[in-house]
Amino acid sequence: MERGKMAEAESLETAAEHERILREIESTDTACIGPTLRSVYDGEEHGRFMEKLESRIRNHDREIEKMCNFHYQGFVDSITELLKVRGEAHRLKNQVTDTNRKLQHEGKELVIAMEELKQCRLQQRNISATVDKLMLCLPVLEMYSKLREQMKTKRHYPALKTLEHLEHTYLPQVSHYRFCKVMVDNIPKLREEIKDVSMSDLKDFLESIRKHSDKIGETAMKQGAKNSQSQSHYWIKLGSGQPKFPACLSNRHMEAQQQRNLDNIISQQPRIGSRKKSKKDAFTSLDTEIESTSPKSEQDSGILDVEDEEEDEEVPGAQELVDFSPVYRCLHIYSVLGARETFENYYRKQRRKQARLVLQPPSNMHETLDGYRKYFNQIVGFFVVEDHILHTTQGLVNRAYIDELWEMALSKTIAALRTHSSYCSDPDLVLDLKNLIVLFADTLQVYGFPVNQLFDMLLEIRDQYSDTLLKKWASVFRNILDSDNYSPIPVSSEELYKKVVGQFPFQDTELEKQPFPKKFPFSEFVPKVYNQIKEFIYACLKFSEDLHLSSTEVDDMIRKSTNLLLTRTLSSSLQNVIKRKNVGLTELVQIIINTTHLEKSCKYLEEFITNITNVLPETVHTTKLYGTTTFKDARHAAEEEIYTNLNQKIDQFLQLADYDWMAGDSGSKASDYLTDLIAFLRSTFAVFTHLPGKVAQTACMSACKHLATSLMQLLLEADVRQLSLGALQQFNLDVQECEQFARSGPVPGFQEDTLQLAFIDLDKQLVEQYLEPWA
Numbered sequence: 001m002e003r004g005k006m007a008e009a010e011s012l013e014t015a016a017e018h019e020r021i022l023r024e025i026e027s028t029d030t031a032c033i034g035p036t037l038r039s040v041y042d043g044e045e046h047g048r049f050m051e052k053l054e055s056r057i058r059n060h061d062r063e064i065e066k067m068c069n070f071h072y073q074g075f076v077d078s079i080t081e082l083l084k085v086r087g088e089a090h091r092l093k094n095q096v097t098d099t100n101r102k103l104q105h106e107g108k109e110l111v112i113a114m115e116e117l118k119q120c121r122l123q124q125r126n127i128s129a130t131v132d133k134l135m136l137c138l139p140v141l142e143m144y145s146k147l148r149e150q151m152k153t154k155r156h157y158p159a160l161k162t163l164e165h166l167e168h169t170y171l172p173q174v175s176h177y178r179f180c181k182v183m184v185d186n187i188p189k190l191r192e193e194i195k196d197v198s199m200s201d202l203k204d205f206l207e208s209i210r211k212h213s214d215k216i217g218e219t220a221m222k223q224g225a226k227n228s229q230s231q232s233h234y235w236i237k238l239g240s241g242q243p244k245f246p247a248c249l250s251n252r253h254m255e256a257q258q259q260r261n262l263d264n265i266i267s268q269q270p271r272i273g274s275r276k277k278s279k280k281d282a283f284t285s286l287d288t289e290i291e292s293t294s295p296k297s298e299q300d301s302g303i304l305d306v307e308d309e310e311e312d313e314e315v316p317g318a319q320e321l322v323d324f325s326p327v328y329r330c331l332h333i334y335s336v337l338g339a340r341e342t343f344e345n346y347y348r349k350q351r352r353k354q355a356r357l358v359l360q361p362p363s364n365m366h367e368t369l370d371g372y373r374k375y376f377n378q379i380v381g382f383f384v385v386e387d388h389i390l391h392t393t394q395g396l397v398n399r400a401y402i403d404e405l406w407e408m409a410l411s412k413t414i415a416a417l418r419t420h421s422s423y424c425s426d427p428d429l430v431l432d433l434k435n436l437i438v439l440f441a442d443t444l445q446v447y448g449f450p451v452n453q454l455f456d457m458l459l460e461i462r463d464q465y466s467d468t469l470l471k472k473w474a475s476v477f478r479n480i481l482d483s484d485n486y487s488p489i490p491v492s493s494e495e496l497y498k499k500v501v502g503q504f505p506f507q508d509t510e511l512e513k514q515p516f517p518k519k520f521p522f523s524e525f526v527p528k529v530y531n532q533i534k535e536f537i538y539a540c541l542k543f544s545e546d547l548h549l550s551s552t553e554v555d556d557m558i559r560k561s562t563n564l565l566l567t568r569t570l571s572s573s574l575q576n577v578i579k580r581k582n583v584g585l586t587e588l589v590q591i592i593i594n595t596t597h598l599e600k601s602c603k604y605l606e607e608f609i610t611n612i613t614n615v616l617p618e619t620v621h622t623t624k625l626y627g628t629t630t631f632k633d634a635r636h637a638a639e640e641e642i643y644t645n646l647n648q649k650i651d652q653f654l655q656l657a658d659y660d661w662m663a664g665d666s667g668s669k670a671s672d673y674l675t676d677l678i679a680f681l682r683s684t685f686a687v688f689t690h691l692p693g694k695v696a697q698t699a700c701m702s703a704c705k706h707l708a709t710s711l712m713q714l715l716l717e718a719d720v721r722q723l724s725l726g727a728l729q730q731f732n733l734d735v736q737e738c739e740q741f742a743r744s745g746p747v748p749g750f751q752e753d754t755l756q757l758a759f760i761d762l763d764k765q766l767v768e769q770y771l772e773p774w775a
Helices: 002-027 036-044 046-070 071-154 156-174 178-227 255-266 285-292 325-336 340-358 371-391 398-419 429-444 452-483 496-502 510-511 525-544 551-578 585-600 600-611 627-654 670-691 693-715 726-743 757-774
Strands: 236-238 245-246
Touching: 002 036, 002 046, 036 046, 046 071, 071 156, 071 178, 071 452, 156 178, 156 325, 178 325, 178 340, 178 371, 178 429, 285 693, 325 340, 340 371, 340 398, 371 398, 371 429, 398 429, 398 452, 429 452, 429 525, 452 525, 452 551, 496 525, 525 551, 525 585, 525 600, 551 585, 551 600, 585 600, 585 627, 585 670, 627 670, 670 693, 670 726, 693 726, 693 757, 726 757
Parallel strands: none
Antiparallel strands: 236 245
């Protein structure tokens, strides 16, 4: 029972739900009916809903049929009215057709005219569009034509700017045209062409710079020489009452000679060209240069012509000889093309190669100054160009790159100079080389390059210069000593007397009072040697100029070199003369006299050096001259040689002795050989009057002792076995003659009987051993 009630209740609920769904279907939009139907299909009463739906559809059909039956008469009336209207519409159609036919016939010409007008309007529109397109294309074509013209005239940087405008401004506006695509495809080729041509110009520039580096350097060194022409001179005073002279000159004409030497150092080579160009500003803006319409000119080679019309014309700066525009153009072109780093690496690599070539000295550079000059000119020219590039471009070269090149150049240059200067034996060439190195260093120092190592090397060359000077002066002294007559200088007039005194510091009141003609006690080699010593000092001073040395350093250098000259060169020359086999006693005596006067002149040489360097002898560490020792040693050697020569002469006379040891009677006078010997000794000792007293006395005593000893040897010879009284008496006469010579005082200054003591042993032995037994 309850189950039946539950089934009935569910049936009522289902029927109510189906009714609601049907109402929603009737009232809801068709597009939104989906969810409603879905609820039907989700339920389990699908069949009952379909029955309900069919029932509702039949109800609506009945309603529709009732409504149609109600309005049918009105439908029939409407059809009747439509039939009437059809007839009227047919007549209206015929009228319209007739009117249209007439209108077509009448408007046929108008249609033709309209078609013609339409065609004209179309052509006009096409022409206008064409003109507009041409107006867009013409600037492109004009720019391309301009580009080709610039390429043809080798104005590559303007061409590159034109290419940039063409690519980024003009071509995008007409990019859909075929000719534009051709242009676009051609742009990379044009860029490469510009790069290649500009690189070719750069290579030409680098080659030209390499060939003309010496001319650029020559001009720069001329400018450096011109800036340093005003040089200070040391002044010296030769002695009391003597006029002053420049220390770097040995006579009035030395200043002109120095100027000639400077001209030789920077002697002009053949002119670069015969056409003179006006000076131009090295920093003219690149834009001005690249806008020029002229084709590539001679300037693009890198070197401008220059000509001096007058000797005093201003020397052009080194940069004014070089046209750097190829470098600037190529740098800008590669920068615009985004390949600046490639360009910088190429430029630096090529310049490094050129630097190595420039720094390679020729094998015969040491033979002439021109070889050194050309070598230095090339180095200066190279670095002048690099310095200009450094200051006129932004980063093409930098200071580190320049310093690296300079360090390499400095080491190679110093090594080359050390090697080649060691072959040089001419002091004049070494001096010219020094002046050239100083000019080279000063020129590069102006451009900011450190040159201290060059000046340090000059101090090394200074030692070599001193050696070559010593060799040269050895020859000079040898010629002077060989050509001297070893006789006192005769003067016959006051003028000649003053001339000699002007050459050598000599004062003798007694000689001045003597009437003309008169003689100086020394021979000609004294003033000549003295002046040559001063010339040597001048030569040393010349080398020390411009070396940035202090006065003390210059003084020390001159004194050390002069000491070497005195103790080594002059001493050796004097010793060689003294030791010559054919030197006579007269020459030896004159040498002693000469060296005595030269020894006295050493104080004047000290004063001479002091006046040159302005360094007082009392200054600490001042080197003293060793001239006194040199001349003393030479004099002592000459004295010894005199003693030796006297003994040799005595031996030669004794070889003439021909004693008849068995003679029955003796002669009435001394032997002839002994008489000649005594005469020789008297004449010889007479020459000794100008010698220092001790020298003459020592020579005389030595000669007498040697004579006594030699006479004793004659008696003691092994082959003398028997002696006759006559032979002994004759020998005694000879001994008495020797004693008489000793008593006569051939040399003043001996005390009484001092010289006779040389023969006392001989006389005593002769009397005691030989004559007394006979008595």
